């Protein structure tokens with residue numbers, strides 16, 4: 009079983025492809041469709057991205073430059089692409105090369121290199137099939153209406169380019185970063201003065217990627233009022249199946265913040 013922070017492992021790609029694109033890959037995980045849907049509904053991870061989009065939606069407007077940090081295989085970018093609003097750009101910044109390649113193949117129709125196949129997970133057995141271009145045609149059509157790109161880079165390097173965005177999403181990355189406090193500080197430099205940061209954290213510190221003294225239990229501990237104006241906070245459920253027998257369910261905290269004047 010892949011380590012839960014190893015986003016280059018094939019089992020991890022199968023997990024995210026199933027969670028993010030299960031509605032386009034209906035046979036991806038029969039276990040998900042049977043017992044899990046009775047408990048948490050069908051496609052709970054996709055539901056999460058839709059809730060986040062609705063949460064931030066009132067603060068987004070025509071012509072905004074939008075960034076998704078840790079964009080995985082691209083589902084949030086797809087949900088944002090469906091907006092009637094035309095963004096000036098939609099950018100995903102993703103550390104994993106494998107995830108970036110999948111996002112580019114699914115959202116942009118880029119020709120996948122030889123390792124890109126369809127990876128799904130059924131009863132904890134990895135299924136490897138040819139990449140199904142045809143099923144993602146409607147996704148590509150929607151994404152073609154926006155200026156979308158995927159940058160395969162560590163956010164720590166990306167911030168050094170000093171680009172500013174009107175809306176920055178950072179979902180479930182803070183507790184996967186070696187220094188949540190320094191990441192929170194760096195996010196300030198990415199958000200334009202009138203822009204908005206949408207952050208979601210599940211406070212899952214079991215990975216021990218960061219030191220214990222960085223393990224906070226509230227977004228207030230990372231986004232203090234001297235640097236950020238809090239616009240809204242709510243709890244959103246983040247449910248993701250690890251495989252057909254094992255599901256992670258988090259009550260995550262979501263916050264919308266604006267850089268303090």
Ligand SMILES: C[S@@+](CC[C@H](N)C(=O)[O-])C[C@H]1O[C@@H](n2cnc3c(N)ncnc32)[C@H](O)[C@@H]1O
Pocket residue numbers: 015077078079080081101102103104107161162163164178179180181184185
């Ligand atoms: C727990 S997953 C969350 C994925 C997605 N944002 C979501 O909420 O479903 C963490 C993602 O962040 C990416 N990631 C982790 N550290 C990163 C970093 N330093 N820079 C950019 N992406 C990172 C991982 O590769 C992975 O895709």
